[in-house]
Amino acid sequence: MKKNWPLWEVFVRSKNGLEHRHFGSLHAADAEMALENARDVYTRRNEGVSIWVVESKNITASNPEHNGELFEPAQDKVYRHPTFYDLPDEVKHM
């Protein structure tokens, strides 16, 4: 038998109120072990209050070759941003 432990991606919430952020990856035989390994590897310095692990093969990623069609069309939609609109200085906080 020569099957290696699969790769998992680790997401850690560093404190309540913040989102889980990608911290890195590791190897584990099963989800339970991935969670424990993530705790042992990525939160040794008190970095987290919650962990997600997901097997890397389950992540679907966009292809950078399609970045043009995926992301560039959003670049000229300046009207989505507040600074697009001119207001008199007297109106503060809007």
Added chain:
Amino acid sequence: MSEEQIKNLEAQFEARIARDEKIEPKDWMPEKYRQTHIRQMSQHAHSEIIGMLPEGNWITRAPSLRRKVALLAKVQDEGGHGLYLYSACETLGISREELYEQLHTGKAKYSSIFNYPTITWADIGAIGWLVDGAAIINQVPLCSTSFGPYARAMVRVCKEESFHQRQGFEIMLKLAEGDPKQKEMAQDALNRWWWPALMMLGPTDDKSVHTAQSMKWKLKRKTNDELRQQFIDQTVPQAELIGLTIPDPDLKWNEEKKGYDFGPIDWDEFWQVVKGHGPCNKQRLNARVSAWENGQWVRDAAMAHAEKQELKSNNKAV
């Protein structure tokens, strides 16, 4: 793709790096960029895990409980750093097992400094102070290297490393201000580790094969000789502070260049150790190989158990 298309892509790629954009794993990259990164990141990872061994040699013999936990945590960190770097490598489509295979068969290199033995407690201080000191000089610029996963791994590594050098220097400090026997132990360790630490920063610029390319890809920000000078200039005053003598009769402050002049480095010794003739090359590699081989049944069992569990839950679901 035609040759011209590739040339074009390469030009765009180099321009992105020149603009300080990061390269991510799925981006198009020249094959040479991929190979160079696999080589450098894996060498770096191997150095971290081989580096666990000389220091691990003193965990059971650390002279106080405080020193024991600090050393244990430090050696463990090195394992963590190896793990981050192997992971960064894996984003380029090579598995950790393949990387281990390269290490175990001697195909991959690791930092030669770990082929020297740790024969006294002071060696643990000297490694933290000098070897980690030299490593930090190398590593800090890598936090802004062009390959995203490498840069991110290095940010984490550098953050964690910050206690390592302090830990080593504190050991030396205690020895230097202690009993004459302790001071002698500290001086002896400095004598043995000084030159290997200087060599660790790599061959002189005229002998270094990768520098130009590495500079362009921000795998290097300074040349080996510049890094060495920086290391010497920052370390000499630290040695003076604790009353230890750098074992180099030619060491002299040069007011003109605002740095120290230093004596010739024995590069023969360096190349001998690189070729496998250092005092501990065989021992280090054997320790890694046997940890891996002895762990095979454990890894297999965990995998077999995971598969059985999955089968069970699938059957339940049906």
Added chain:
Amino acid sequence: MNTNLYNYILGLADNSLILGQRLGELCGHGPTLETDIALTNIALDLLGQTRSYYQYASSLKGEEYTEDDIAFLRTEREYVNCLLVEQPNTDFAYTIARQFLFDSYHLLVLTELQKSTDLTISAIAKKSIKEVNYHYRFSSDWLKRLGDGTEISKEKMQEAINSLWTYTNELFLPTEAELAISESGVGVNPEVLKAKYYDMVQNVLEESCLETPESKWFQKGGKQGIHSEHMGYLLSDMQYMQRAYPNMKW
């Protein structure tokens, strides 16, 4: 000084120290990097507990007696850890079996010690039990993986359990200090934990597809300072610096 209290604390501390020392030997040699790092975390927890206990013990002794004097400057006969924790790292199965058999006991002891009338001990117990809950989770998960995994792993795991089983009963033979201290509500008489322990262990062994050994012959002595032959070597490593360079600061 309250000798019973002092000796009682040493009993708790020595177990953690010696097991921590054993796990420290493994750092850099684990079956995977992840497992290596995990075992070192356990070692660090145990050594942290050790220091809290010794610092408390040294404060009882007073004067200039330090945690390191207690840790490093006793003779072998003065260490009162159980035989189980000093057993060598024969292979990963032994490491897990030793850990599991000790963690189960450790968890029960700390559960009781949280209620100790001695505030320092209850504070240490409250902090340590979180760590030990995790140790127990780690070792019992691995026991299940190895017991269920492959033919080879099952065989190795069973062998390790069988051979370390002989050291379990000693955990529940009360020492003089344990008897005295449990009466005052400071400590726990381990006898009362015994039935629960064997239930708990047997359940996990069953879940792990492993047999509970039937042997009724048990070793004892560690808690009285009569150790196995392994102990001397462990101590000569551990005490080397303090013995070779007496009265120095590190």
